[in-house]
Amino acid sequence: MKALLFMETDGEKVLGGSLELISAAKALDAEGTALIVGSKTSADTAAALGIPVIFIDAAADCDTLTEILSEMVKEENPDIVLLSNTAMAKDVAPRIAGRMGLGCVSDVIGINKDNGKVIYTRPAYGGTVLEHMQVDGTAVVTVRSGSFSKPEEASKAVVTEKKMEIPAGAIKAKIIDKVKEISEAVNLEEAEVIVSGGRGMGNVENFKLVEELANVLGGVVGATRPPIEDGWISRAHQVGQSGKIVAPKLYIACGISGATQHTSGMSGSNYIVAINKDEEAPIFEIADVSIVGNVNEILPVMIEEMKKVKEEAK
Template sequence: MAEYKNIMVYVETAEENPVKVGLEMLSPAKEHAEKVTAVVIGSGVADAAKKVAEAGADQVICVDSEDYKEYNLDAYATVLTQLVKDENPEAVFIGGTQDGKDIAPAVAAKLGVGCASDVLAVKAEDGEIVYTCPLYGGTVLEDVKIASTPQVATLRSGAFQKVENPSEGEVVAKEVKVPEDVIKAKITESVKEIAETINLEEAEVIVSGGRGMGSKENFALVEELANILGGVVGATRPAIEDGWVSKIHQVGQSGKIVAPKLYIACGISGATQHVSGIMNSGYIVAINKDEDAPIFDVANVGIVGDVMKVLPVMIEEIKKIKDAQ
């Protein structure tokens, strides 16, 4: 028997499509609730709402308006809070994206309830939901119960699988107006760099470089390997601080939490903050000259050697394989 009658899932969109973690959250929600109500907010998101319904939500509330064309924390948090009050779910799941980490505590504060962050697992215990959250950079996992209702939680991307063989739910269009005085900050102009189109959270292959790459010129090998594999470039904080690549590529607790099918760590020692951000990756390959580097503790395959000698060989061998296909 399901623990809760209704769990609400806020599904964020990017380029008018539901983000991966939004669809993944439907799975634990369906496991623990009789009904799953998804929410999609934005402009021109009707198709995205339909995809969410096809992915397994029982009902999708679609708030589609020009007013929400640009993400605004005040507006989105107010809309979601109003929908929570209307639908009265026992829990609200929000993806642990950059925007999700903004909106979840804002909604929890408006409702006066508790919020669990960066949830890795959701289980039932004595008729209640228990959230497993990492502490101290992921070195400790703690089970958390939230006494207040509705419960609010951000779920980590890659921690859950999408619903298998989903049945399609219904889409309900709803209009929610936000009072003008609620908006504290307004976007007057949006400037989008090419680098900002990089989506680490959705990538299936990520090749990351760390301090061990030595220089910006050497870091080009990371970019070359990523291009050959059809993947995305990632980086640690030191590589970004040294100006080898822009901050949008940062992977880890203070960057993006990722869960690709393949993660290749080049010249990365494996600081706790970085490892915590990649722990849900399907397969991890690590290259480091220090055989005692912590990264090897989490790697499926470890290569002990000079990254500047290993990467050119890897690149050439992959090129040969691709040319032969």
């Protein structure tokens, strides 16, 4: 089985979710080849993980990537094309599938073999059910970040640099300017610790406890939709269906009831701690540790205890 892994970069390094694709390919015992566009440093990083790399020095916009990946699928003829489930991949993957007449499965959280057939598992209906899908022929698959472990270093593989001419007619959209708010630099997808606050925090002053705990733990602040709509924090911090899909090592949910619109975006976390005064809150159904009580009384205690632990560790 051959797998073509598109490894997305931020211009300097490979995104964490893309690195996990190496483990996904290994889980299938597939012969993997990574494709990296526009970042030679990232190509070397991927090769150090033991996977052969094809590097193409080109722009990394959607139209260019669609053209490059389509050509690489023709050349490599893989059984599966893997992409991390990023905003870019959500745009590129269906384009490639449509252009090449391939199957497409998005937001996959599990890949298994059954009697020689590859079965893709993905959440549906806001994460309330899991569906198992099979694709006849080559499949273009986007994989949710956190679904597979990051690979360890291995014997360095070869990096092959290819030249590819992109027809002028292939570029339909041209970026003429970029405006990026400071808040957009929040990297929830790559965070190992996320402390999120919901409506149960009560007000913007109380929400600062969430930010303080995240700071003490060296984590990132997340939020549900209500705090964002009330202006307590920017939309860049939103976790859930209409926000970011995350899978940190530790997720602390503060004053969050656990609506499926939110939990579908964080249920892949390795360890979940939930704090809510309602013992029947749905969030407790997926939590590893459930704390029933007033979040605004519990968080100050947690913050002080975490500070003590950090001091003792010095």
